Amino acid sequence: MRLLLVEDDNHVAAALSAVLARHGFDVTHARSGEEALQALVPEGNGFGVVLLDLGLPDQDGYEVCGKIRKRTSTPVIMVTARADVRSRIHGLNLGADDYVVKPYDTGELLARIHAVSRRTFHEDSAEAGENALLLGSLRIELSTRQVLVDGSVVQLTRKEFDLLALLAQRPGVVFRREQIISEVWRTSWEGTGRTLEVHVASLRAKLRMPALIETVRGVGYRLVAPTS
Amino acid sequence: MAAVLLALGVPLAISVAAAQQQTVVVDRIDDTARFAALAQFVTDRPTGSRVKDMPADERRETLQRELESYYDVYGIRAGVFYRNDVPMANAPADWYLPETGEVRDAFAEALLSRRSHDPQQVWPWQRNRLVVASPVIRDGDVVAVVVTDSPTGHMRSQTLHGWIVIGAGEIAAMLLAVGAALRLTGWVLRPVRVLDAVTHRIATGSLKSRVAVAGGPPELRRLARSFNEMADNVEDVLEQQRAFVADASHQLRNPLSALLLRIELLALELPEDNEEIASVRTEGKRLAEVLDDLLDLALAEHAEADLALTDIGALTAERVAAWSPLAEAKGVQLVGDCPATTAWADPVTLSSALDAVIDNAVKFTPEDERVRVSVASNGETSTVVVTDGGPGLTDEELVRIGDRFWRSGRHQNIKGSGLGLSISRVLLAAGGGTISYDHHEPHGLKVTVRVPRSGPAS
Numbered sequence: 001m002r003l004l005l006v007e008d009d010n011h012v013a014a015a016l017s018a019v020l021a022r023h024g025f026d027v028t029h030a031r032s033g034e035e036a037l038q039a040l041v042p043e044g045n046g047f048g049v050v051l052l053d054l055g056l057p058d059q060d061g062y063e064v065c066g067k068i069r070k071r072t073s074t075p076v077i078m079v080t081a082r083a084d085v086r087s088r089i090h091g092l093n094l095g096a097d098d099y100v101v102k103p104y105d106t107g108e109l110l111a112r113i114h115a116v117s118r119r120t121f122h123e124d125s126a127e128a129g130e131n132a133l134l135l136g137s138l139r140i141e142l143s144t145r146q147v148l149v150d151g152s153v154v155q156l157t158r159k160e161f162d163l164l165a166l167l168a169q170r171p172g173v174v175f176r177r178e179q180i181i182s183e184v185w186r187t188s189w190e191g192t193g194r195t196l197e198v199h200v201a202s203l204r205a206k207l208r209m210p211a212l213i214e215t216v217r218g219v220g221y222r223l224v225a226p227t228s
Numbered sequence: 229m230a231a232v233l234l235a236l237g238v239p240l241a242i243s244v245a246a247a248q249q250q251t252v253v254v255d256r257i258d259d260t261a262r263f264a265a266l267a268q269f270v271t272d273r274p275t276g277s278r279v280k281d282m283p284a285d286e287r288r289e290t291l292q293r294e295l296e297s298y299y300d301v302y303g304i305r306a307g308v309f310y311r312n313d314v315p316m317a318n319a320p321a322d323w324y325l326p327e328t329g330e331v332r333d334a335f336a337e338a339l340l341s342r343r344s345h346d347p348q349q350v351w352p353w354q355r356n357r358l359v360v361a362s363p364v365i366r367d368g369d370v371v372a373v374v375v376t377d378s379p380t381g382h383m384r385s386q387t388l389h390g391w392i393v394i395g396a397g398e399i400a401a402m403l404l405a406v407g408a409a410l411r412l413t414g415w416v417l418r419p420v421r422v423l424d425a426v427t428h429r430i431a432t433g434s435l436k437s438r439v440a441v442a443g444g445p446p447e448l449r450r451l452a453r454s455f456n457e458m459a460d461n462v463e464d465v466l467e468q469q470r471a472f473v474a475d476a477s478h479q480l481r482n483p484l485s486a487l488l489l490r491i492e493l494l495a496l497e498l499p500e501d502n503e504e505i506a507s508v509r510t511e512g513k514r515l516a517e518v519l520d521d522l523l524d525l526a527l528a529e530h531a532e533a534d535l536a537l538t539d540i541g542a543l544t545a546e547r548v549a550a551w552s553p554l555a556e557a558k559g560v561q562l563v564g565d566c567p568a569t570t571a572w573a574d575p576v577t578l579s580s581a582l583d584a585v586i587d588n589a590v591k592f593t594p595e596d597e598r599v600r601v602s603v604a605s606n607g608e609t610s611t612v613v614v615t616d617g618g619p620g621l622t623d624e625e626l627v628r629i630g631d632r633f634w635r636s637g638r639h640q641n642i643k644g645s646g647l648g649l650s651i652s653r654v655l656l657a658a659g660g661g662t663i664s665y666d667h668h669e670p671h672g673l674k675v676t677v678r679v680p681r682s683g684p685a686s
Contacts (some may be wrong), residue, residue, distance in 0.1 A: 011484040014491035055478075103516050106492045130463040219400045227534055 001048035001117060001173050002026045006036040006064070007079075010055065016051075023223050025113075029186060029201070033064035048117050053079045053097070062094050069095030079104075082168040095185050110176055117170070119222060133168045136226030140168055142176035149207055161166050161186060163196075167213065167223035176220040229405050233398045234263055244390040245349060252358060252383045253346055259298070259306070260362035260374040266291045267308040267364045267372055288317060294320035299563035305377040308364065311339065311361045316372055323377075331377055338373040341365065350380045353387040419444035423455060435463045473526035477519050485520065488512045525651050535659050535683065541569040543610050547582045548601050551590060559595035560617075563584075565602040571610035573679040574659050581652035581663065585614050585675050586640065588649065592618035593672070605681060612677045616669045626665050 003025045007013040010031075011029060014050040019026040036052070039045060046136055050068060054061030061078065077217070078096040079088050088099045097116045100109050133140040139148040145161055146153045158163065161182045181196060182188060200221060204210050215222050270287040290569040294307045299319035307318030313325050330347070337345065338361040351354045357377050357393040364372040438459060439451040444676055491512060530640055548564035555562035589599045597617025604611055653663050661679040668674040 008484070011486040013483050013488070015486040015493070017490050019489050102481050103512070104487050106489070158442065218498070 001170055002028065002046055003113070004028050004030060004036060004039055004047045004050045004074075006033070006050065006052045007032045008032065010056070014132060016104065019024045021097070022172075022216070023110060023176075023219060024172045024216075032068075033061075037067055038073065039072070040068060043072055045072075047074050048090040049113050050074055050076045051079065051100075051113075053102070054077055055089065062090060065096050066089055066100070075119070077112055077116060107176065107178065111179060114175075114179065115169075135168060135171060135223070138168075138207070138212070138226065147207075149209070154206055155208060156203070158205060160199055163199055164203060164207075164223075167221060171223050174216045174219050174222040180220060232403065233239050233402060237394055237398050241391050242349075244394065245351065245387045248383050248387045249347075249518055250347055251356070252378065253360060253662065254376055256304075256358065256360035256376050257362065257579055259304075260376050261304060263291065263294065263308060263374045263376075264362045264364045267316060267374060268366055268674075270308075272302070281360065283521040285434035292319070294316040295476070296406050297577070302498075303379050304459050306375065308372050308374050309335065311370070312323055325375070330357075330359045331361075331375060334359045335373050337361065337394065338363040338375070339370055341370045350384065352384040352391070354384075356380060358383075367410075367680065381507050404491065415443070416445055416448065417671075419448040419452060423448075423452060426459075430462070431461055432450055435459075470526050474523055477523040477526065479517055484512070484515060484632065488516075521651070525654065535572055535574050537683070538575050538578070538608055539568050540571045540573060541566040543575055543579060544582060544601060544603050547579060547586060551583075551586050555599065558590065558593075560590055560593045560597040561596075561602045562628065563598060565600070567603060569603050569605045569610050571605070571659060571679045571681055572683045574658075576653075577659060578677075578679065581656050581677060582614075584649055584652040585663075585677065588612050589618070589673070592616060594618065597672075608681055609678045611679075614675045614677075616670050617668075618674045620667055620672045621665070626667070 001024075003020060005013060005016060005020075005027050007016070007029065008031055010150060013029045013031075017029060020027045027037060030039050036050070040047065040050070052061060052068070059071045059214070065076060065078060070073070075097040076090075076095065077098045077100055079100050080091070080101050091099060097119075098112050101111055129139065131143040133142065140146075141148070142165065147156055147161065147164065163180065166180060166183055177196060178188070185195070200213055200215070204213055211216045211224060212226065214222050216222060266287065270291055282621060291308065295317050296319040297309075298304060298306055305318075305320065307320075307323055307325075308316040309325055310316060318324070325335055332349075341363050348356075349357050349358065350358060358380055359375065359377050359574055360483050361373050361375040363370040407606065419439075420440075426437050426439045438456045439452045441449050442450075443455070444452075488509075491505070491508050495502070495509075498505060545564055546567040548566065549563060552562050586599070586601065593599050593616045599614065599616045602613045606614070649663070655678070656677065659679065661677065664676045664678070666676070667676045
């Protein structure tokens with residue numbers, strides 16, 4: 001997924017870009033409101049989420065937020081200081097979809113990125129009328145909960161299917177362990193870590209595509225779209 | 229002023245008395261001269277000349293009658309006496325020259341052919357009489373003396389009258405002067421009083437107060453303008469200071485963010501479950517919390533309290549309820565005694581302050597000990613007292629607590645930035661409240677939050 005990061009401080013931008021890249025995101029850095037608006041032409045330009053820092057040099061962050069909203073429906077997450085409730089309310093009123101507090105908590109940032117992009121994903125797929133994901137030889141039928149590899153059905157357990165479907169929503173994007181556990185097992189209990197590993201191993205075995213699901217050490221897993 | 233009036237009034241009074249006496253004396257002198265003239269022709273002549281005896285007796289009779297009517301009308305004793313004290317004529321008839329006294333002295337003087345010296349000043353409170361004597365001279369010799377002895381009653385009452393007029397005049401002048409002085413000092417002092425009142429208001433927190441430049445002498449008007457300038461500068465400086473703290477706290481956000489993000493990247497390189505990484509992340513978060521608290525403090529110092537009549541009993545009970553789950557989880561007994569009590573306070577800032585205090589109390593109290601919160605009021609103030617069963621503080625520490633960032637050396641390791649109580653103190657002060665610390669027996673800390681019972685009398 002492509003992210004547009006609008007941040008005037010280069011150090012923060014570099015560090016954040018590096019972290020996000022490790023999680024599988026493709027980050028473009030805009031240093032000012034003007035640059036950001038240009039990058040979003042035409043019509044969002046394929047960005048999945050915009051991360052907007054409110055302390056921009058050339059324009060008032062709120063103005064930029066408003067302008068982005070006018071040009072595109074790409075979700076916007078604004079970045080604020082903790083005590084700044086008024087700023088947050090104002091930003092949300094102007095069209096931001098969510099907010100994150102600086103200094104960033106990485107886990108929270110990623111969770112929010114996924115949260116706002118989930119909406120548009122569902123909207124997009126609803127619009128397109130798709131209820132199947134096609135990734136090379138892999139076909140995932142969301143409505144019938146069937147998985148086909150090269151045309152033949154693969155039997156998966158309930159959890160295995162949920163896991164695969166989640167990862168397949170965003171090919172290339174790293175899903176953090178706790179997020180997978182939250183969404184698939186509906187719990188925040190840390191003890192389920194080994195369960196996750198077991199399920200991934202099982203998936204790999206059943207699909208006979210060992211390179212499909214990549215382990216990102218220390219973070220989680222991601223689905224690598226097959227190149228065939 | 230009074231001294232000046234006295235200094236001027238006394239000679240005036242004296243001269244009034246003297247003038248009155250002088251009038252009388254001059255009168256008497258005239259009278260004695262007249263009698264002397266009459267007496268001059270009434271002298272014992274060597275007998276033998278019958279023709280001249282008769283007229284002499286007639287003159288003497290005339291003189292006597294004169295003296296007697298003089299005495300009747302004026303009450304002035306008068307007499308003409310020969311050198312040997314024998315009276316030629318006298319009125320009243322039983323008045324003779326005394327052996328000693330003023331009369332005798334005057335007589336003696338006159339015998340020396342001098343008119344008697346001016347009698348001594350008779351003051352209104354004396355009952356003396358005025359004696360004037362004149363010699364009767366015939367052929368250059370003093371043959372007899374006319375002596376008058378006047379009552380001074382009338383003269384004295386005239387003098388007294390004059391004095392009363394002077395006195396009244398002086399008092400009127402004094403009152404006038406005092407009145408003028410009061411007006412003058414009022415004119416000068418009123419701007420000073422205004423300046424004093426505004427200074428007090430600024431010192432107690434309403435930084436926007438200024439002096440209206442009006443009235444008073446030009447020096448004070450200049451002072452008022454200078455004062456306003458100074459107050460503007462003070463307000464600016466304080467505002468800059470606050471803005472600097474807020475700004476600095478803000479500026480630190482970006483470097484801190486970059487640092488924490490790099491730590492995340494580092495964490496990805498290390499083997500999983502590395503403990504150091506967890507500690508580093510915690511420290512980073514702690515730093516972020518301090519930044520936030522600093523910002524809060526800067527904002528709190530800027531805060532203007534939103535005061536209202538509040539039931540602090542209910543407010544405290546609510547806070548106690550909010551902290552109960554945490555206390556329970558920790559095994560600490562949190563007990564509240566919160567009867568309905570009114571006070572003049574800002575409910576938001578009071579809640580924050582109570583949170584800081586109760587948080588502190590619960591944090592430092594070990595398991596199975598108790599934290600007690602009591603609300604009471606007496607007279608002018610309402611109080612919330614929080615006592616805990618923790619280790620308490622030494623006397624030296626009691627003095628330092630509430631300083632920014634201060635934490636007792638013994639308690640450095642407990643979570644928190646140390647800013648909470650300092651922020652509370654500032655927030656409470658903005659509304660006229662105070663927070664104080666003391667020992668709690670047998671061990672622990674007693675924190676007393678005081679707020680005024682009622683608003684300023686308007």
